[in-house]
Amino acid sequence: MSSSQVKWDCSQCGYAPSDRRKYCSECHSMLTWACTASGRSGRYTHYYRHRDNCSYCTPELEEEKQHEMEEKQQQLQALDNKQRPWSEWRRTNASCIQHTGYDVEQVQELYSMCEEPLVNYCSHKDYRLTYSAATSYLSPMNMLVVTLWYLKHYHSERYISSELNLSQAAVNYLLSTVVDILHSCVYPELISIPTNLSSGKTPHGPQQHHKLIVDSTFIAIPEPYDS
Template identity: 75%
Template sequence: MLTWTCAGSGRSGLYTHYYRHRDNCNYCTPELEEEKQQKMEEKQQELQALDAKQRPWSEWSRSNESCIQHTGHDIEQVQELYSMCEQSLINYCSHRNKEHTDSTITPYLSPMNLLAVTLWYLKYYHSERYIATELNLGRSTVNYLLSEVINILHSCVYRELISFPADIAKRRTPHGPEQNHKLIVDSTVIAIPEPYDSEQRKAYYHAKSPTNYAIKGSVHDITVLRDSGLLEHVEDSVQIIDDKGYIGEEYVVTPRKKPHGRELTDEDKNFNRDINSARAAIENINQRLKTYAILGSIYRGAIDDFHKITKIVQVVSALCNMNLNKHPIRK
């Protein structure tokens, strides 16, 4: 019969009870933590070593042009994204490798390749079958990894690159307190295929969609704004600039309508010109969002999974913000 004795606490017992003791012993735990840390570092080095030789990152990272072409971001930006979610990606890889210990049967991607492939997917919206063929992976594996990495990007990158300051009304500029902050708002559609069900065709009909059908169907712009929760942040010093589709809310600045039977005054025309000039920025942003084919083409995912769609939009918005930081909109 095998027994053990803890040199630190002096306790002993049957070998079958050792692991229960080790997890709760103040003397054994530090050794256990060191062992875990060492294994984690070894695994991290092993996974990172794959980056240099495993495609597609080994090919795309050869030049900025290739990296931008495939992911929409240069090498420096991809590395910055990776630094934000490195530990989560490594944890995901470690978990998957425990499930599939024989890597000759179940190939896996390194953490950097997971990120690069997901950026590629968001940019071009290739089918999972195509990605699986290109990377010699199973289709179910591709489906799972894309979902998981999008979740990781949402938890690590979205909050880092998109935030609404709680103290925006108190923010100061180099010239002193900002008297008025303007939030420019607009809506756009995500096209979907024509539903087979007649009830769904009614529910998801949208005349402005290229397919005549869109996520959430035809919803008035002001309803979208009210449901977004953004109105909770507006006040005298924080206002929203919108088009005429958003008339009806306090602290929402919209172009002035032409009076019935009369012309706009010069003051009104100048006001509208300023509003439209400011709104040009949001039109530019919408165009940038649509350069990601997952939003700009026809969405093939479940049209009733609004939580997932929202998460994808938020991740793409964060990626656009990263590009905006490097390539701002011209004023």
């Protein structure tokens, strides 16, 4: 995990801190960095520009981004269990099934299939801007269960927005986004097409070892429009 290439030190007093910081803790002058791999060096204020462009320092950037992502994920997860409606529906399987059509474990399994795009979506600045300051935004798990609820019961957007205290525009945006996410994450997991199907060389005989069960009572997820 240690970020190796870059050494920090103080050109005034020679102090070498072990972590990245702006000013020397001994003499308070601005620290300098030296990237041993690329042979470049400079003052603190130019470090970030270097890091973004240096192929040796980029892995560190990736690491940092991942760390940020994990932090966000933890914040959002904490919100998952506190926030309505999931905080209520998750208490019993009966309540969960009644609202979403799935028991708690199944919902969690679905969530794990599409967690990454949901978290990314929630972390996006535009997403939070669609909500007024007065209403909080929905956590990823809540986005998923609200969408499942909508797909199961076909509640109107107006009803959902009043139940959750969100604007109707936010609900509309949320539902269409999560349906797209479900389509792109869950659909391929359920229906896997053999890769050689398109080659045209394999004859398509009857599928002896596979059985496709179509349950037509369930509500299909609409195909998203390409934008």
